[in-house]
Amino acid sequence: MKEAGERAWLLSWDDDDEEAANRRAVAAWRRLAAAPPPGLVDAVPAARSLLVRGGERLDPGLLERLEVELGAGLPPPAAPGRCHEIAIVPGGVDLPEVLERTGLEAAAFWEAFLGCRFRVGFVGFAPGFPYLYGLPGELRLPRRSTPREAVPAGSVALAGPYAGVYPSVLPGGWNLVATTAVRLFDPGADPPALLAPGDEVLFTLGS
Amino acid sequence: MTRLAVLRPGLLTTVQDLGREGLGALGVPRGGAIDREALAFANVLVGNPPGAAGLEIWYQGPVLRAEEDDVILAVAGAPFGPAPGRPIRLAAGDEIDLSPAQGAGRAVVAVGGGLQVPAVLGSLSTSVAAGFGGVDGRRLVRGDVLKVGSARTPRGTVPLPPDLLGHDGAEVVVRLAPGAHAEEFEDRQRRALVEAAWEVLPASNRAGFRLRGPSLAREVHRELPSQGALTGAVQVTRDGAPIVLLHEGPPTGGYPQIGSVAEADLGLMVRVRTGQRIRFRGVSWREARAALAESEERLTRWTETVRGRST
Numbered sequence: 001m002k003e004a005g006e007r008a009w010l011l012s013w014d015d016d017d018e019e020a021a022n023r024r025a026v027a028a029w030r031r032l033a034a035a036p037p038p039g040l041v042d043a044v045p046a047a048r049s050l051l052v053r054g055g056e057r058l059d060p061g062l063l064e065r066l067e068v069e070l071g072a073g074l075p076p077p078a079a080p081g082r083c084h085e086i087a088i089v090p091g092g093v094d095l096p097e098v099l100e101r102t103g104l105e106a107a108a109f110w111e112a113f114l115g116c117r118f119r120v121g122f123v124g125f126a127p128g129f130p131y132l133y134g135l136p137g138e139l140r141l142p143r144r145s146t147p148r149e150a151v152p153a154g155s156v157a158l159a160g161p162y163a164g165v166y167p168s169v170l171p172g173g174w175n176l177v178a179t180t181a182v183r184l185f186d187p188g189a190d191p192p193a194l195l196a197p198g199d200e201v202l203f204t205l206g207s
Numbered sequence: 208m209t210r211l212a213v214l215r216p217g218l219l220t221t222v223q224d225l226g227r228e229g230l231g232a233l234g235v236p237r238g239g240a241i242d243r244e245a246l247a248f249a250n251v252l253v254g255n256p257p258g259a260a261g262l263e264i265w266y267q268g269p270v271l272r273a274e275e276d277d278v279i280l281a282v283a284g285a286p287f288g289p290a291p292g293r294p295i296r297l298a299a300g301d302e303i304d305l306s307p308a309q310g311a312g313r314a315v316v317a318v319g320g321g322l323q324v325p326a327v328l329g330s331l332s333t334s335v336a337a338g339f340g341g342v343d344g345r346r347l348v349r350g351d352v353l354k355v356g357s358a359r360t361p362r363g364t365v366p367l368p369p370d371l372l373g374h375d376g377a378e379v380v381v382r383l384a385p386g387a388h389a390e391e392f393e394d395r396q397r398r399a400l401v402e403a404a405w406e407v408l409p410a411s412n413r414a415g416f417r418l419r420g421p422s423l424a425r426e427v428h429r430e431l432p433s434q435g436a437l438t439g440a441v442q443v444t445r446d447g448a449p450i451v452l453l454h455e456g457p458p459t460g461g462y463p464q465i466g467s468v469a470e471a472d473l474g475l476m477v478r479v480r481t482g483q484r485i486r487f488r489g490v491s492w493r494e495a496r497a498a499l500a501e502s503e504e505r506l507t508r509w510t511e512t513v514r515g516r517s518t
Contacts, residue, residue, distance in 0.1 A: 003492045004387055005437045006470050006499045018432060029232060044231035044435035046459045051231075051435025123234040124433060124459025127337045131433065160430075168337065185234075187327050187339035193233035 001064050004051060007041075009060055011067040012049035013075075018161065019133045020075040021048040022121040026198045027076045028066050037062055045122045045197045047131070078119050081199040086165070087206025088156050092176030094144070098158065101141055110205075112136055113177075118163060118201040128167035128185030128193040132201055135163050147173035154179045156203070167193075180206070209320065209358070210274040213351040214302065219265035219412075221333040222322050222341035222353075223315070225258040230328060231458035237438065238332040238340070240315055241413060241453045244474035244502065245284035248371050249317035251510045252281035252294050254359040259321030260331040262347075263413075265313050268305030269347060273297035279319035279358055284478050285311035285373045292367040294319075310480035311373070312407075319358030335413060336455060365513045368505070373478035378404055381472040383487035384495040386441055388431065388463035396423040400441070400449070400465055404484035413455040415442075416476070418485065422447030423465060436460040439468035453477070471498035 004010040011028060013021040022045070029045040032052070039057030043050055052063055070076070090110060099109055118132035135158065143159040148171065151157070155166040157174035164174060167184035184194045195201065213220075223246070226239025240246040240263050247257035262269070268287045271280075278297040282288050286308035289295070297303060305316065324331050324341055333341025342351055373379075389397060405418040424447030436442065440452045442462035451468055452460075468476055469490060479485055490498070 002387065003385075004435075005384075005439075005467065006492065006496045008437055010387060010435065012434075033232075042229050042231045042237075044458050046434040047432035049432070049434045051437070053437070122433070122459060123232060124435075125234060125457050127234045127236075127334075129234050185337070187337070187344075191233060192230070192235065192328060197232055 001060070001067050005053060007055060007058065008051065008053040009063050010049055010051050011063060013067075013071050014048070015075060018047050019121070022133065023075045023078055024070045025050045026121070028070045029197055031066065044124070046124060047121065079198070080119070081196055083200040083202065084195065085202050085204050086180055086182050088178040088180045088203050089206060090178045092155060092157065092178050094175040095177045098141060098175050098177055102138055104138065109139070112139055114203055114205065116163075116203075118203075120195045120197050120199045120201065121162070122197050123193060123195060126167060126170050127187075128195070129170070130164055130184070130195040130201070132163040133161065135161055141175055143173040144175060147171055151176065152179070154181060156180055178203075209278055209355040211278060211318065211353040211355060212272045212274055213269055213347050213349060213353065214272055215270040216347040216349055216351070217264050217269040217305070218267040219335075220269045220347040221263050221335060221413075222260050222324050222331055223263040223333060224260040224331045226332050226454055227328045227330040231435065234458060235328065235337075236334065236414075236455050236458060238330060238334050239454050240332075242284045242313065242315055242474040242477050244506070245371055245478070246315045246317065247506055248367055248509065249281045249283035249315050251513050252283070252292075252367070253279045253317045253319040255317055255319065255321050257506065257510070259317065260324065261315050261317040261322060263313065263315050264305060266307065268307060268314070268316075270302060270304045272302045273299055274352070275299050277358065278355060281317050282314050283317070283367060283371050284314035284474070285480070287311055287314045287316075292372050293364055310482055312480055313477050318353075318355050320356035323354040323356050334455060365509070368509070370475060370478075373480055374475070374483070376483070378484045378486045379475060379479050380486045380488050381476045382469040382490045382495060382498060383441070383466045384469055384490055384492050386464035386466040387434065389465055391429070391431070391463045392423070392425055392443075392465050396425065396443075396465065399423060401487050401489050404486050405449070406484055407479055413453055415453050415456050416451040418449045418451065420449070423449055425463070431461060431463055433459045433461045436464060437467070439470060439473055440464045441466040441468065451476070469495035469498055471495065471502040
């Protein structure tokens, strides 16, 4: 555990597999969310870590124990939260290039993508933007060398080990392969984000 | 109901309070005023609780008109308007021009009774990037009418501590605690960070201050896993340019964090004037914590003085 602020600490896990480390981080986040300790202000899971902010009453010893407990043994199984089906329409501007670089025919690409069970590793970058684990190796591509200034809302995109969906118009360098009409972030809803860390996502063909 | 009409909106004028907490895991930034200390002091000047919603202004302030009698305003953070740092009482029809004095960058305007907009996700703050909160999730425009809550009459006037209107010198020195990825950098970049004087680029916004100075690019580039990033984190982009995250910055990021501006000095940093440079002075987290406690005590003491409870 590392000091990360005046009253903030970073818990992290170093499994070789980032996805495994993330399962530990999400499990730690869920523990804090299920029974918030006195003084907890916010907890933010990410790829391999959990950033915790607290007030004066938050006991860092408790966080240290949480890091050790969640780090012991095999990573916890991905206990799913809610499961969401998100209907998509294939055809992002980068799709032809993605097919060329993966060497896959469109049919094979979509069979692989639609067959994935994705897990929300974390939500960050912008309100409601999910980083989804579960992309098979043959669909992994680096992000574009030059990011776009405005990626349209609802773009379904790939970068590195992640799939993601742009909840609003944002700058971004991910490879755009499809679109969805599903609203990922609504500040008037409770909770405001459709997807939370640990949730499962299945993409389906929609119109 | 008391109201303030927006005759001219200024460049980036938004309703801000202390923001929203506990939503980082859904990607929602804390938001709220980037100079919380100035917001608190200005609010106390007009008789409000320290976190009441006011206006945050950047570079060019608004022109406002009181629609009813007894609207009280106070500006803190930088010299904008006719009487920065003092409560100003407006009668119905009075106009106030919150133009900046030479070089003033950012400030807050507290309004007695607080601005009243619908709460979104537990805060009145405007998230400009995400388009929610404040007035329709956007910066003010000409013709907006702001509702003001019922004011408590402030008792007398106590001058603001001078640093609450910014510094006069050529440089502003802010304390810098260790960053999460300080060890990803070589000595050369870590030294450059504290030895250089940094200029704030015009591309800065509520998400972050972009700084100009020597390149802090690492000699060996390595992709880092995304991790939580706090307000004040000094991130370094791949081309070596530092960005200090402010309150509307994303809760997670993939850039390495070379340092962390101490929370006690975030207000001081954003009060930097055009032409002034920022210089970082390294401290430990322990020192940063002590500085924060000190600044909180100063606000408490000053509040008591203003409210006439101390001698």
